[in-house]
Amino acid sequence: MVISYGGGQCxxxxxxxxxxxxxPPAKGSKLASAKFGADIALVSFDHEDFNGVENAAFGERxxxxxxxxxxxxxxxVAVRGFGSPAEYRGAKSINTVYSVMLEGMNLVFLGALNNxxxxxxxxxELDDIDVLFVPVxxxxxxxxxxxxxxxxxxxxxxxxxxxxxxxxxxFLKEAGAEGTKAEEKLTIKKKDLEGKEAEVVVLxx
Numbered sequence: 420m421v422i423s424y425g426g427g428q429c430x431x432x433x434x435x436x437x438x439x440x441x442x443p444p445a446k447g448s449k450l451a452s453a454k455f456g457a458d459i460a461l462v463s464f465d466h467e468d469f470n471g472v473e474n475a476a477f478g479e480r481x482x483x484x485x486x487x488x489x490x491x492x493x494x495x496v497a498v499r500g501f502g503s504p505a506e507y508r509g510a511k512s513i514n515t516v517y518s519v520m521l522e523g524m525n526l527v528f529l530g531a532l533n534n535x536x537x538x539x540x541x542x543x544e545l546d547d548i549d550v551l552f553v554p555v556x557x558x559x560x561x562x563x564x565x566x567x568x569x570x571x572x573x574x575x576x577x578x579x580x581x582x583x584x585x586x587x588x589x590f591l592k593e594a595g596a597e598g599t600k601a602e603e604k605l606t607i608k609k610k611d612l613e614g615k616e617a618e619v620v621v622l623x624x
Contacts, residue, residue, distance in 0.1 A: 420432065420433070420434045420521065420522050420524065420606070420607055420608070421433045421434075421604055421605070421606050422550070422578070422604060422605040422606075422607070422622070423603070423604040423605075423622065424578075424580075424604075424622035424623065424624045425443070425451070425453025425624060426444075426450055426451050426453065426582055426624035427442070427444050427448075427450040427451075427468055427469075427580070427582050427624075428441065428442035428463075428468070428469055428530065428531070428552075428554060428580045429441065429442055429443045429444060429450070429453050430442070430528075430552065430578075430580070431453070431455055431457070432519075432521070432526065434521055434522050437458050437459075437494060437496070437521075438455070438456065438457045438458050438459075439457060439458065439459045439460075439461065439496070439519070439521070440455070440457035440459070440460045440461070440472075440474075440475040440482065441460075441461050441463075441517075441528050441552070442461070442462060442463055442464075442468075442469040442470075442528075442530065442531075443457075443460060443469075443471040443472065443474045443475050444467065444468050444469065444471045444474070445467040445468075445469075445470055445471030445473070445474070446467075446471065446473070446474070447467045448467040448468045448471065449468075450468050450582065451624075452471060452474050453474065454474045454477065455474075455475070455477060456475070456476065456477030456478065456480035456482075457475040457476075457480070457482040458480070458482055458483065458493075458494055459482055459483050459484075459485065459493050459494065459496060459498075460472045460475040460482035460483070460484050460485070461485045461486070461498070461517050461519070461528065462484065462485070462486040462515075463514055463515045463516070463517065463528065463529075463530025463531055464505060464507055464510075464512055464513075464514045464515070464530055464531035465486070465510075465512050465513075466507050466508065466510050466512070466531065468507075468508075468531075469530070469531060470486070472484050472486075485498055485500065485517070486515070487500060487502065487513065487515055488500040488501055488502035488513070488515055496519060496520065496521055497519070497520040498517060498518070498519050498520075499517070499518045499544065500515040500516070500517050500518075501515065501516045501517075501518075501537070501538055501540050501541035501544065501545075502514065502515050502516075502538070503516070503532075503534070503537065503538040503541070505531055505532060505533050505534065506533060507531045507533065507558045507559070508558050514530050514531045514532055514533075515530060516528065516529050516530060516532065516537065516538075516541050516545070517530070518544070518545060518548075522608075522609065523609045524549040524550065524607070524609055524612070525547055525548050525549045525550075526549065526550045526552070527545055527548045527550070527551050527552070527572070527574065528552045529551070529552060529553050529554055529568075530554065531554060531558070531559055532554055532559060532560055533554075533558065533559050533560060535560060535564040535565075535567065535568045537568075545572060546573075548572055548573065548574035548575070549574065549575050549576065549609070549612050550574065550575070550576045550578060550605075550607070551569055551572055551574035551576070551577050551578065552578050552580055553565050553566075553568065553569050553577060553578070553579055553580065554579075554580050554581070555579045555580070555581040555583075555586050555587060555590045556581045556582065556583040556586035556587070557583055557586070562586055562589035562590040562592075562593050563593055565579070565590055565593075566590060566593040566594050569594075569617060570617060573616070573617070574617060575612040575615040575616065575617070575618065576605075576607070576612065576615060576617075576618050576619075576620055577594070577617050577618065577619050577620070578605070578619075578620050578621075578622060579591075579619070579621065582624075587621070591619065591621070594617075594619050596619040599619055599620075599621050600621070601621040601622060601623040602620065602621065602622055602623065603622075603623055604622065605620050605622060
């Protein structure tokens with residue numbers, strides 16, 4: 420599995436010929452648009468910074484769009500979404516936390532979460548997390564709340580999603596990971612995660 424970062428909360432996850440897009444920004448967003456073809460696009464919050472599914476289409480490749488709570492199975496990928504009220508830059512809506520099972524690994528994407536108190540359903544169901552994508556900075560979780568929640572969820576790897584350099588620096592300090600260098604991409608297999616506990620990985624956008 421290969422994970423790369425498109426800035427903001429946009430991530431591209433590839434496994435073989437399958438590609439997933441998380442929260443691609445729309446054309447009206449101030450965030451840079453990372454345009455690539457995806458088979459599945461997941462949108463956690465209805466805002467132009469996250470709902471640009473048109474940027475996850477390329478040529479004849481049109482993604483299956485998941486944009487809300489529920490259970491889905493697409494191309495042998497199992498997805499569960501847990502919704503809770505949220506507010507982002509003055510917009511109130513439902514933020515969906517996604518759990519995605521891919522290649523035997525559980526990826527949990529917290530989306531535009533601005534309240535570290537997860538819904539009861541999410542708390543009960545989110546366990547044995549391999550990779551946790553946690554929001555940090557303006558409009559979402561503070562660096563302290565983000566790290567505290569990450570520790571509570573006990574993932575093997577933590578990937579902060581943050582377009583604010585200062586907030587990222589504060590998060591890394593909170594996590595005791597100030598020396599972490601940004602990587603171009605994260606390439607992982609299930610066996611690579613054995614023995615890891617909340618290891619912070621920073622990806623370049």
